[in-house]
Amino acid sequence: MQSITNVPAVNVGRVVQDFIDDGAIKVLVEAAENGLYTVTASWTT
């Protein structure tokens, strides 16, 4: 599992796409209290 924190909204789509290109089978986007996002990717169920 890999997470990238403090992602600005404008970059979220690009980060998600990078994880998908890396073969991640599940990508989770969570909003944090600081207004930024955390993108978490996992490769197994």
Place this chain on the structure above:
Amino acid sequence: MKVRFLVVLAMFLCLASCRTLEKSKAKQLSRVAKDWCLTIRASQVLPAYPLTEDLQVGDVFLVSTPLEEEVHDLEEDGFLPLDNVIARLQPTGWQQFYNGAYSVTDTSTLPKQWQFPTPAPTSAPFTQWSVAPGAAFPSYTFQIKSGSGASLAIPIQSVPVGLTLLQTADAYGTVNIASASTYGLPITTLTPQIEAWALANQDFLRQYAPHTKRTRRGKTEEQSNYVRVVYRVYVAGGVNVSLISNQSRGARVDAGASVKTPALFDAGGATNESVNAATNYSQVLQSLSQSVAAATPGASVQLASVSSRSVAMNETFPRPLVIGYLAFDREILPDGHLGPALPTHARVSGEDVNEAVTVAFGEDKNTGRIRSWLEASPANRDRLNSWLSSNAPNTTIAVLLNSDQNRQLRANAVVALAIP
């Protein structure tokens, strides 16, 4: 002159032998402590050592020891030191987890309601741990050799008492953990509470952000600190101890009181003698128990059986003690946030833990250059993956492109792969 030399030599030999004895005793104590801890660890629980009442679910510790050293400590000593407590949360969510069982309600504060029940009982037991979920542990065996002292590295008073009764310092013993209880909360329930605490203490945690450390060989390596959160504890109300003397001598049993023993170990052939023996045995046992109780104030030690070579005792701790716990670790990130939860036991036992990677977002001009290069040809992705496996094995392309801490790695990749 010659006399003075002999006196000095004698003193030196005496000191040397005392030191050897001390070393031998220390070695045995540490061996006993380790054996005790291994018994707890055999149940996939981390041992609390020394045993304490003051360890609760929601306790947060700072772990600044590198993982390799923690693994070494655990192998060497059998336990992990819990010395840097930084917070004690008062977690919520008990009622939902236990669904109203074990007298847990919406207003429950655990373990307080079991430790200090209201109204306070006027007679023993003074706690209500018997209401808590039960637990059981395998028995623990140990051996005490002559000349190494009769103290144990565990706070069980019945062991030295038993050795005194047997008049030996050479014995084989078994300890059964009695009246064990456990309670805990799931990680998912604790996580938001830990995160709220971390947010309120972000400035404090930021001091323990990952830092670069120079090793003895002159290399630099990244060192992370963790917070360790206790999410389950195991409590014991007492122990049942049995001791068997390794010495063939010692047919007499005496705990300070004068006790007649002849009929104790010989039931005799005739019926009357048998009856007398049983009565005598009962009386001796009662007399010994009173002597033991007088000799061990503060602890409740009851004799279950005695013979010339063995003694069995039931000891109740004045207050139940925590003997083990389960915890999870969360890495302290550069900004003072916490990384994902990793099970402590698996980490420090050298098990394969899927160490999650958490990085903070940060891009630069090389991010765009590498992306454009990747999009130009599918073969470039394979080349970059190959380069990463040699230069940063745990880093994926997504993390390379988007993490703040990998700026230098991106620059290296651009140079090494001649990315335009």
